[in-house]
Amino acid sequence: MTVTGPDEEAADRRSLHERIAADLRDEIMSGDLAPGASLPSTVHLKERFNASNATVQKALHLLKEEKLVIGRAGAAVTVRDHRQRTVRPASYMTPAPSGEPYRWLTETAKNGSRARISLLEVAEAEPPADVAEALRLPASGTALLRRQLLLVDDEPVELVASYYPLAIARGTPMTERRKIPGGTPTLLAELGYPPRLSIDRVSARIPTQDQYQELRLPGSLPVLRTLRVVYSDDERPIEASVMVKAGHLYELQYEFTAE
Incomplete structure (x- = not known):
């Protein structure tokens, strides 16, 4: 029988790009990242979340699909005006x-x-x-x-x-x-x-x-x-x-x- 410790039970089992998107989504919806504001650069996000470039881009793609941000590869990603x-x-x-x-x-x-x-x-x-x-x-x-x-x-x-x-x-x-x-x-x-x-x-x-x-x-x-x-x-x-x-x-x- 495998015994699961309390730390394992509390672990966030979502993929890293989903967790990154969740944190950024919360900052957008709470107003910390205001409409029209640019998201932190990919370099900053990679360092903040200890993630690869591909993982950060997957997180940003989720937010774009949700119509919370707008932008394209190689350009600044900004919060959409009608965020909430x-x-x-x-x-x-x-x-x-x-x-x-x-x-x-x-x-x-x-x-x-x-x-x-x-x-x-x-x-x-x-x-x-x-x-x-x-x-x-x-x-x-x-x-x-x-x-x-x-x-x-x-x-x-x-x-x-x-x-x-x-x-x-x-x-x-x-x-x-x-x-x-x-x-x-x-x-x-x-x-x-x-x-x-x-x-x-x-x-x-x-x-x-x-x-x-x-x-x-x-x-x-x-x-x-x-x-x-x-x-x-x-x-x-x-x-x-x-x-x-x-x-x-x-x-x-x-x-x-x-x-």
């Missing part, structure tokens, strides 16, 4: 005023980006178990599914699968394969179900095959999966959405006030 986006969930909860676009579109535009939504699917479907539980559905119960792909500057950034109780959705524009002016929060409020409380459960996961393809992900980096449940009056669940975004391109910002 901050998501403020509280900004999207309030229904948009009549005639105005969905709040995600307007909030994204404030950062100077072009945002659009592609509606992928509208159907009655059996939701994942955590969604069914959140909506208080019976066993094998179904809900209305509206699945969308959110794009910023024509790049896919988030997959959103929103589920609605059929007692609320049937007979409304939600069942139609078309966009809803102001988004579903506005329509739900007009139907007498104003959002009163929104609860997010966020986890980091390895992307599924569909998520990998639809979000055009560069590798096996984690995605952020958010299960958002929206409640109306009397704590009635009116919407449960599964939102998936690339973890290396986003951070979530939650704002709280003391009572």
Whole structure:
């Protein structure tokens, strides 16, 4: 029997180029390497990580695939300007005023980006178990599914699968394969179900095959999966959405006030 010591158990088993990319990625996402800044030279990185030129180039190639840096062989590698986006969930909860676009579109535009939504699917479907539980559905119960792909500057950034109780959705524009002016929060409020409380459960996961393809992900980096449940009056669940975004391109910002 082989006995593994505590040092071996704690060892980083990733290849060296993956470890180099991880350290540089952290410095980019934390702002130590700011947008537009040049990465340390290859000579410096070789010395810092005790690595060969080929290993350093493999690490930089990973960061280029992730769209965190830009550059070519023999030239300086710099941090891309759109390295990370901050998501403020509280900004999207309030229904948009009549005639105005969905709040995600307007909030994204404030950062100077072009945002659009592609509606992928509208159907009655059996939701994942955590969604069914959140909506208080019976066993094998179904809900209305509206699945969308959110794009910023024509790049896919988030997959959103929103589920609605059929007692609320049937007979409304939600069942139609078309966009809803102001988004579903506005329509739900007009139907007498104003959002009163929104609860997010966020986890980091390895992307599924569909998520990998639809979000055009560069590798096996984690995605952020958010299960958002929206409640109306009397704590009635009116919407449960599964939102998936690339973890290396986003951070979530939650704002709280003391009572």
